[in-house]
Amino acid sequence: MARIWPIKFRTLGGEISPDYRINGGAIDRSRPVPFRFNGRGYRGFAGDTLASALLAQGVEVPENVSLLRAGEKPAATLTAAQELFDDLTARHRTNGHFRRFLPGYAPSVETGSDAEVEHVYDKADCLIVGSGPTGLATALQRAEAGLDVIVVERDFEFGGSLLYDDQWIDGRAPGDWRRAVLDRLLVMPKVRLLNRTTALLREGETLVHAEERPQQHLTMRDPHLPDLRIRHIQARETVSAAGIDDQIFPFENNRLHGIFKLEYALSLVNRHAVLPGHRLALYVGHTDGYRLAASLLARGLRPVAIIDARAEVPDVCHRFARQAGIPLYPHHRVIRAQGFRRVRRVVIGKAGQDPVNRDIHLDCDSLVQSAGVIPRTVPELLEEGSVLSVTGRTRGETLPHLRRGPLFEAQTRAAAVHRTIHGWRLAAAYPIKGEKVRAASHREALAAWTGVAMSDLSHLGKIDLQGPDALALLERAFGGWASLKTGRMRPFLLTEDGGGALASVLGWRLAPHHFMLTMAAGSLATVRTRLERLVAAEEVAPRLKMTEVTDEWGGVALMGPKAEALLAGSLPMSVMSENLPPMAFRDFSQDDLPVRLARISLSAGAGFEIYTRAGYADILWNLLLEKGKAQGLTLAGTVAREILRIEAGRPGEREINGRTTAADLGLAPPDRLEGRHKSRLQLVGLKSVSHEVEGKPAPPLSVGMTLYEGDGTEPTGPGIGEITSACYSPAHDREIALALLSDGRARVGTLIRAATADGRKVIDVKVQPPCVLPRKEIGHA
Template sequence: MARIWPFTLRHITGRRAAGQRIGGGMIDRERPLAFLFGGEQMQGYAGDTLASALLANGHLTLGRSAVYRRPRGLDATVLIERNGKVTPVRASEQELYDGLVARRAVSIFPWIKTAIADPGEVEHVHDHTDVLIIGSGPKGLRRAVLAAESGADVILIERDFEPGGRLLYEAGSYSGLEAADWRAQMITHLKAQPNVRLYPRTTAIAEDGRTSVLLEERVQDYLREIDPVLPVRRLRHVQAAKTELETGQEEIGFVFQNNDVPGIFDARTALSLVRRYAVQPGDRIVLYGNDETIYAVVPLLIKAGVPITAIVDPRTMVPARCHQLARSAGIPLYPGHCIVAARGRHRLNRLILRKTGDDPLQRDIHLDCDALIQSAAITEEQPPVPAKGRGKCFADPEKETLWAPDSPAYSLLGRPYPLDGEVIVPAEKLPALRIGPLKSALERAGAVFRTQGDWQLATAFPAADEEEGIAAEREALAVRNVAGLGDISHLGKIDVQGPDAAAFLARLFGEGWAKLPVGRLRHGILSREEGQALAGVLGWRLAPHHYCLTTAAPSQAAVLLRLKEMKPEEEKLAVTDITDGWGALALDGPAAPAILAESFPVLAQESSLPAMGFVTFEQDELPLRLARLSLSGGAGYEIMTPAGYTDILWNLLREKGKSRSLIPVGTLARNILRIEAGHIGPAEMHAGVTAAGLGVGSTTSPGHKKEVQLVGLKPVSGAEDDKDTARLRAGMTLYEGDGTPPGGPGIGTVTSACHSPTLGHDIALALLTEGRARTGTLIRAVGEGGKPVIDVKIGPPRHLDLQKERADA
């Protein structure tokens, strides 16, 4: 019964118990889950959130706000403890799991600071799609199905751990099915589509330009122990041709004094508690709304057995059907009344109502309650000014923005798509050492690993008691005579796509790149602003507006930065690092074509692959991109596959190559093969050299002098001091061979050197002033400190005659 007085009564009640379990819901009562909150042992069920489980155990006030230290309810930030680490999360978004340990995040005392540990690794992933759909409610599911059936590539994301949006709690029918059955049918259909990716536990947090959206995926929120292999968070940079926002409307609430006290719920949250989590929000519930939405809640709550104390409607003209609904349900209705204040120390225990229009007596109506469910709609009728007195009134309870007379008459309750305003994107945080997808498989094959730049790479596969360098020479010789298989997943891979992609790359590398046919490859040199060579690049034309660029691992970061610097803002173009998304293998040697034919019989139906050509295909659900090219200069192929399939590809090729003596090959052997073939690498990208100097087309700065040129060197004598042990080494300085003592800066530098097991002597690549004009002449290579001194003969960069091998390819 409502009490009416001409004065305001301060009614102080004790702390009441919070909600309780009721029947129904989507929780799995066959799977109870034990958890700790603040040291107290409790129980929930699979399908609960931490917030719903706490409310079912009588806990509604879960923390304090950061600014005013006011009590906070189910949306409070709590701290989850796992593996000695502490992670801050919203209680309403934390999926319950067995053994979860949590505690409050903010103390009531400002001087007590709660230490928050490092939340863990952050991984950045780059995705491309035709359609990105944000929100998996009824409209989101329909749009995803229609887009997928039209042949588009679709990404559908959902912030919740269960897709479905309001289908998880609302009643109704869709296409003749109950909401829950229709949801299950649609999700099953989408998961079966190969062109649909569904990402739960993922929130859209920022927009970057017209086509890029940043998504945050909570990877390990549902795991009891942190998996050290997986990141804690994954940031997905999605390039989407079209983005569809289907998150529903923002929830708004009414402005009144203490409108942030725990126990005040929006209609969606309340229905979700009742119909999804089977938790009753309170024992004396008041409904507050100014449209039909709040009345639609009534039969759902009654059906669930949830008691309703009263309905408050600020409209002066409430439709007759609303009066009839309240009468038939036996619920007191307060038309033309507004809530001007809420009372309650730790949770709601009383509401103060006031007449919407002029009331000479200014009578306040006091309603005892322990929960308020509100649903506000912006109308021409403005609610009255909140009551004066103790307590604060918030225009935005979450941000703790206080209400002012010039503020809107409604408060903001939810942000389903927080893309407005400045968003600080955390930097990628990965282990200092990068490890490729084949690390375990290479270890089993007997690899020796060394750190090269940011990567841990397999340098060789030595036999018992075999030295690493000897093993590398054995592997290189095997490639020349039979076949070798090497891991090249660490190669930098950059995706360039958009209507302006061809014109953009033509400006950087020459017009030939724009004319490159789809399915063909082309070498290029990316130059610095002043025209000097920065890095070697191999271009793959995947489609008329789509290229993939590969480059050596040490050059990847510099190439990506240079491409982004050169990209005009007005061009329709996306440049994305996809290195970690793809694994790659190199199959080289005279037996490579036969091994390839046995491994991929589907290719027997294809026409012969041309040199510097590639084909994309699938065999036994293994997606592949196969190119005919070789670092060794002879018969060879490079094969790319998504990172998760790399070990399958490795095992397949090794199995098919057993009968042909295929061996694994490390980076040292591949470097020997590269130098023998005269191919440029990162070591050849010295200051002063241009693309023309390296023998790869024209430079981006045609006026630059082409003086420093790439040449090959071979020794014609030993060292003057020790002819048996002198070896050519990278970094040696080159001097004229006219007999004058070496001194000064010299005329060039040895950039790469090795012992060639095929030729039986040392060879090298060097950058030499006017090098090609000196072909056939003798010069001197001098080590640091003037020793050793080795006479070398200048020749072309290619040391081996690989014409027969190239023909066999």
């Protein structure tokens, strides 16, 4: 008879594995806190979160939970970062998805329609978002100068990284420094410290909307307090000190339980005294990632390995690993994680094309990773003149300080419907004769294939770089710039050290030491921050000047087979196809109008981009509009350009998300590592075929729909991918989409299904390359 081995899994509210609680931390062990989760009784300590208390007892943490009170309906939907209080009762909300990486202190409150919401209007000289070392030091400095100060902190404890960091400040331990500063602030009459309060949105330069949760830590509901308090804080100065977010590495099966971000793992160990795992592997892309290993060693615990993605690991890291006896794998990547629900092993390999490369299998029960960090910011409110919706309540506000390009008035005269995108008021479409925006955008997109369409590009982010060291900086950031000739341009992909794609950039070489970058408005901050950090990391200040010039240039795109004829009639000095090849540009002047003309099309067929100084933009627009009448020129808005982007298979912000690589997006050949784990999410195109199968009108595809096998089984669970962009293609006469699909390239030509989150809508789709329209029709893309 075969022997049946006893197996114990860590499941949601299931069997309890060995204890993960360690010594130390900021919890109060003299105050045990009983609570219930999914009907079972547990015990934590004052200072714990629901997540840390469950993890300490080997229970995996769900994405969100329902907070229950006696005699009430579920009071709120919360993340597992909910602070623990006596007799807390919570249950797992089943929605088919699990949290990929546990957040440090990210709130997620969903009040019911009958929840009581109170609006409060505050004023201060200075608002500080975050109570870490920067926030507290700034608050003390402003308060000592006699200013009215408000500090908002989303955690239930003030201190931010001071609650778990080992770095001393001014010769004092972080905990001692924190208590000393808080003691001084608490007695200052002009300082208000608001915990359990999240800065939600920033509106203009002086107004921030924040959400306070006064009931969320109470065993019994207090009838004298609202469920939610929305604070509208008007401040002359707003200081963002909300800390940092870890960036993640792309690898197979990175959704398994037991995979944590570095900052959260540090918080578990140093603040909550909880081990992420008994056999922990560390996967980092920067030196600060070694902080967790040092914290564990101080408690007598040793990670099983440190995997460092950097090609050149500093000597200090090598010395640390040798002295600690921790195996170090420099210039290695995690290829995939293995395990059932929870990680049990990671497979790593040397990065690059080493001929002796081999897979290395490391047994572990947790993986902590950080590919890099970016600062947290308060999102900007991006709907002018509309109603602000905050957790189910509304307030009418007209929003100032939104950016308008030099062609805004010209577009208004052309009856444009404007919408706000990344802080810019942009023409979404140009309806005629009572058209809706959807119908107008379809007409505009079709004109780019059959005639000629013109669209505004003034809002694109633009960075000018000049100097002897500019080329070296661009090489470090992107690679491939050295081969770019003067007068030529090329698309580049900005990636993290671990290979995750951050932004798509078009690079222009204006002179041997003069360059320009153009990019989507939403990518500007990411690109600028990355370049600034590379400059700051240099031991010797590089000889270059980097300037954002977005507002200095206006520009338009001409798209379609008649674009060249329109140029010939309006800009005789322009250079046509015989001596302006694709991906080339030329600067010239016509009738005192300075022009930079580029032959390029990253969306539709034959096309051009034309830039001029912002003061001349209106002249250029009117000239092309007048001369374009003979060619049937159609004005196209942002919705039409989005359709053209999807048709061309060009990845956008949802596809370039920090987790995909150039190879995943089809922008680089599959590397050796990718060949060994084919189930990576890869960019593909989809077209709806349900109407062909069922003989009914094509149902719309939508962003966020989950993809499932086309084998007829019930579409449940995490699926095999997700739709990231979707639209109706007038050129293709059907619903199309871009998606990130597991093993996507191998599925080209197959039928799969797309389903909404509630499973009510299931659509048959055919997988094909990202470019839904034939590549030959894309022209010079």
